[in-house]
Amino acid sequence: MKFNINEANKIALERMQKANTFLVDVKYAKEVIPGMDPMTIGHAGPPIKWEDMCGPMKGAIVGAIIYEGLAATYEEAESMAASGKVKFISNHSMGCVGPMTGMITYSMPLLVVKNETFGNYAYSTFNEGLGKVMRFGANDETVIRRLKWLEQVLAPAFKKALALSGPINLQVLTAKALSMGDEMHQRNVGASSIFLRTIMPYIVRAVEDIKQLQEITDFITGNEQFFLNIAMANAKATMDPVKNIEGSTIVTAMSRNGTNFGIKVSGLGDQWFEAPVNMPKGLYFPGYSEKDANPDMGDSAIVECIGLGGFAMGAAPAVVQFVGATSVQAAIQYTKDMEEITEGSNPSYQMANLNFQGVPTGIDIRKVVETGLLPVINTGMAHKEPGVGQIGAGIVTAPMDCFVKALIAFGELVEE
Amino acid sequence: MKFNINEANKIALERMQKANTFLVDVKYAKEVIPGMDPMTIGHAGPPIKWEDMCGPMKGAIVGAIIYEGLAATYEEAESMAASGKVKFISNHSMGCVGPMTGMITYSMPLLVVKNETFGNYAYSTFNEGLGKVMRFGANDETVIRRLKWLEQVLAPAFKKALALSGPINLQVLTAKALSMGDEMHQRNVGASSIFLRTIMPYIVRAVEDIKQLQEITDFITGNEQFFLNIAMANAKATMDPVKNIEGSTIVTAMSRNGTNFGIKVSGLGDQWFEAPVNMPKGLYFPGYSEKDANPDMGDSAIVECIGLGGFAMGAAPAVVQFVGATSVQAAIQYTKDMEEITEGSNPSYQMANLNFQGVPTGIDIRKVVETGLLPVINTGMAHKEPGVGQIGAGIVTAPMDCFVKALIAFGELVEE
Numbered sequence: 130m131k132f133n134i135n136e137a138n139k140i141a142l143e144r145m146q147k148a149n150t151f152l153v154d155v156k157y158a159k160e161v162i163p164g165m166d167p168m169t170i171g172h173a174g175p176p177i178k179w180e181d182m183c184g185p186m187k188g189a190i191v192g193a194i195i196y197e198g199l200a201a202t203y204e205e206a207e208s209m210a211a212s213g214k215v216k217f218i219s220n221h222s223m224g225c226v227g228p229m230t231g232m233i234t235y236s237m238p239l240l241v242v243k244n245e246t247f248g249n250y251a252y253s254t255f256n257e258g259l260g261k262v263m264r265f266g267a268n269d270e271t272v273i274r275r276l277k278w279l280e281q282v283l284a285p286a287f288k289k290a291l292a293l294s295g296p297i298n299l300q301v302l303t304a305k306a307l308s309m310g311d312e313m314h315q316r317n318v319g320a321s322s323i324f325l326r327t328i329m330p331y332i333v334r335a336v337e338d339i340k341q342l343q344e345i346t347d348f349i350t351g352n353e354q355f356f357l358n359i360a361m362a363n364a365k366a367t368m369d370p371v372k373n374i375e376g377s378t379i380v381t382a383m384s385r386n387g388t389n390f391g392i393k394v395s396g397l398g399d400q401w402f403e404a405p406v407n408m409p410k411g412l413y414f415p416g417y418s419e420k421d422a423n424p425d426m427g428d429s430a431i432v433e434c435i436g437l438g439g440f441a442m443g444a445a446p447a448v449v450q451f452v453g454a455t456s457v458q459a460a461i462q463y464t465k466d467m468e469e470i471t472e473g474s475n476p477s478y479q480m481a482n483l484n485f486q487g488v489p490t491g492i493d494i495r496k497v498v499e500t501g502l503l504p505v506i507n508t509g510m511a512h513k514e515p516g517v518g519q520i521g522a523g524i525v526t527a528p529m530d531c532f533v534k535a536l537i538a539f540g541e542l543v544e545e
Numbered sequence: 546m547k548f549n550i551n552e553a554n555k556i557a558l559e560r561m562q563k564a565n566t567f568l569v570d571v572k573y574a575k576e577v578i579p580g581m582d583p584m585t586i587g588h589a590g591p592p593i594k595w596e597d598m599c600g601p602m603k604g605a606i607v608g609a610i611i612y613e614g615l616a617a618t619y620e621e622a623e624s625m626a627a628s629g630k631v632k633f634i635s636n637h638s639m640g641c642v643g644p645m646t647g648m649i650t651y652s653m654p655l656l657v658v659k660n661e662t663f664g665n666y667a668y669s670t671f672n673e674g675l676g677k678v679m680r681f682g683a684n685d686e687t688v689i690r691r692l693k694w695l696e697q698v699l700a701p702a703f704k705k706a707l708a709l710s711g712p713i714n715l716q717v718l719t720a721k722a723l724s725m726g727d728e729m730h731q732r733n734v735g736a737s738s739i740f741l742r743t744i745m746p747y748i749v750r751a752v753e754d755i756k757q758l759q760e761i762t763d764f765i766t767g768n769e770q771f772f773l774n775i776a777m778a779n780a781k782a783t784m785d786p787v788k789n790i791e792g793s794t795i796v797t798a799m800s801r802n803g804t805n806f807g808i809k810v811s812g813l814g815d816q817w818f819e820a821p822v823n824m825p826k827g828l829y830f831p832g833y834s835e836k837d838a839n840p841d842m843g844d845s846a847i848v849e850c851i852g853l854g855g856f857a858m859g860a861a862p863a864v865v866q867f868v869g870a871t872s873v874q875a876a877i878q879y880t881k882d883m884e885e886i887t888e889g890s891n892p893s894y895q896m897a898n899l900n901f902q903g904v905p906t907g908i909d910i911r912k913v914v915e916t917g918l919l920p921v922i923n924t925g926m927a928h929k930e931p932g933v934g935q936i937g938a939g940i941v942t943a944p945m946d947c948f949v950k951a952l953i954a955f956g957e958l959v960e961e
Contacts, residue, residue, distance in 0.1 A: 305734075308726055308862075308863035309725040309726050309734065309735050309738075309863075310724055310725050310726050310897065310898075318721075318725065318739075319725050319735065319738070321742075322735070322738030322739060322741070322742055323734075323738060325738070325741060325742055325745070326738055326741055326766040327766075329741070329745065329762050329766050330759070330762050330763050330766055330767075333749070333755075333758050333759050333762045334759060339749075339753075342749050343746070343749050343750060346745050346746050346749045347746050350742040350743075350745050350746055351746075446724075446897035446898040447724035447725075447897040449897070450901075456900060457897065457898055457899075457900050457901075458900075481726060481862035481863040481865070481873065482726075482862040482873055482898045483873075484872060484873050484874075485866075485873075
């Protein structure tokens with residue numbers, strides 16, 4: 130087959146630039162995911178079998194089974210997970226994204242993002258906060274109790290608040306956050322704060338119970354990464370219309386299940402191109418080191434697909450100290466490198482300190498292979514044992530093999 | 546007299562670097578200002594007579610008289626102001642600061658900032674919000690009603706919330722805001738948002754009346770400049786311990802009353818050195834131009850004395866588009882120029898995108914006169930007619946004559 134690759138990639142970039150995304154609602158997984166049932170568990174990254182899963186992923190799945198009330202004990206939950214009775218499914222196949230282990234189950238509430246330009250929807254879970262949380266593989270009683278609170282208290286409040294506020298424009302909010310030094314992956318303090326300012330007047334109108342209002346206020350104000358999951362759903366809603374453009378070599382998804390890194394490519398449909406996931410380099414919290422860390426994990430690398438996270442590090446000088454980049458100049462260099470492997474830039478997302486230049490947007494697998502420059506991803510590090518939680522933050526690259534495999538597959542398509 | 550000027554200035558800088566400032570309370574002017582009575586009105590800038598005041602200052606004073614219930618009509622208030630019955634006093638003489646016209650009257654609530662290192666206090670009013678407000682000279686019924694609401698609803702709520710939260714560390718909050726691209730004069734979106742996140746959990750515990758809670762939430766979330774007045778009180782609390790260091794040529798205050806610009810110098814006591822105020826250059830809101838603007842006004846230039854505002858423009862690339870600087874490079878150049886006229890830098894207030902360098906701190910009148918580089922101030926522009934409000938934002942310089950006069954006075958002191 131003969132393609133006009135450049136033309137196809139231009140269309141891909143235009144669709145990303147034309148995205149007009151809004152946070153519109155909160156719905157439960159069971160309401161919106163076709164075929165969702167209590168025995169289905171969504172996870173981050175490309176599809177993976179129980180026996181191939183890393184420690185935190187297994188820990189999260191055991192917790193998710195307990196959360197859904199499918200098993201009474203951790204032992205029972207684990208044997209159920211290993212038995213083949215539970216169906217594991219890649220979040221991306223359900224139109225969803227979740228950070229780190231990315232658990233999405235039947236009863237969980239999802240933030241609903243709509244891309245008005247193309248009419249598509251994307252979903253993400255609520256961010257659970259820091260410390261011992263299911264996304265890092267924790268599964269004890271406090272984790273389950275918090276998830277139940279998210280389901281029964283926070284989600285209904287947010288649903289009501291969003292009905293009062295109307296759709297929240299995520300292009301505008303993201304642009305503001307970039308001007309506040311966020312890169313929207315490991316630094317979301319600006320976005321989370323602006324989001325708080327946007328939603329709080331409606332929260333105080335939506336929640337009648339004063340104790341619940343206090344709990345909700347504490348929860349939102351206590352987490353600088355609250356916005357991360359919304360940023361991820363924004364990115365997913367932006368990327369989905371880019372899928373299946375004939376002849377396009379633009380990456381539509383990057384994700385990791387803690388074992389493998391996978392990418393999808395517009396002109397190559399729904400196939401994942403996978404390689405063993407890399408280990409992030411960065412800064413560990415006191416008492417931890419690389420030997421404690423699980424390899425890279427989560428659907429969150431979807432934000433890099435739209436030019437945020439590692440790609441926008443030049444806009445976020447203060448993230449340098451958190452992810453362990455050597456200097457502000459190094460952070461800017463990451464952004465400049467990413468310009469080499471992308472189709473263009475997105476004027477909706479400007480970097481103030483780079484003279485309001487748009488973020489590098491649309492990863493082209495050809496350029497990655499040609500230049501040898503790998504997509505950089507800002508990421509959190511999970512402890513490799515389930516249940517310990519986050520132990521650091523750093524920078525990781527996508528493995529070259531994913532891009533080589535995809536380019537070979539693309540070559541075969543051209544030869545057909 | 547013989548002074549070791551360099552040694553004295555080193556002490557001045559050290560006192561600024563050692564400041565440890567906290568927002569601790571809300572109190573009424575009548576409670577904390579010695580000699581305050583209903584017939585006293587504090588204003589921004591050096592002392593000024595009624596007949597020399599600009600339009601917005603006169604408008605604000607008329608409004609302040611109405612607010613205090615001293616007159617029933619605007620005509621009555623104006624003739625009272627002109628009669629000499631009302632005592633006008635420079636805010637700085639009362640330990641206070643206020644933006645633009647800077648009105649401080651008997652019944653007004655004040656934010657209380659304590660500098661723990663030196664034990665001193667500074668006070669500022671609450672920020673009224675945008676649009677038609679007294680600080681820009683507006684004085685209609687909506688302005689007076691809002692001020693009464695600040696006094697009777699917002700202030701008691703804040704007092705309770707601060708009692709619950711305990712002192713709020715302004716060094717830490719300011720450092721975070723700088724990392725979010727604020728320069729703390731014309732851009733306070735990061736600071737205001739972080740402050741919201743800090744105070745909101747206590748506001749929802751302090752306010753029992755749901756309608757008041759909604760009003761308060763709307764008010765705080767609706768104003769990106771909410772933090773400005775706190776930043777000013779922080780700066781005032783930082784600068785006051787720098788006063789009266791024998792032999793020091795460091796500026797301890799810069800302020801404008803809309804007619805004159807005045808500076809105070811550490812080794813020269815409480816004397817103001819004044820010159821006619823300059824006209825800011827910048828961007829006007831649609832429909833307005835320089836011919837509508839009042840010259841520079843307000844106590845807010847105190848933030849430049851501690852290295853923020855125009856001095857920290859290099860940390861705030863996004864403010865460029867608001868104040869009309871030509872480019873991000875120009876913003877960085879302002880900061881570099883200010884390094885030429887300051888004693889040193891403050892490591893508490895780092896600029897992330899300038900590789901975490903501290904802001905230029907401690908304006909030395911000798912260096913201003915020697916280099917010809919004038920302190921740059923980021924400022925709002927008020928309409929010259931009272932009551933219209935803000936019509937733009939821009940950059941203004943302190944007039945050279947203030948520094949020349951101060952240096953001459955210093956020279957006379959040395960010769961004595």
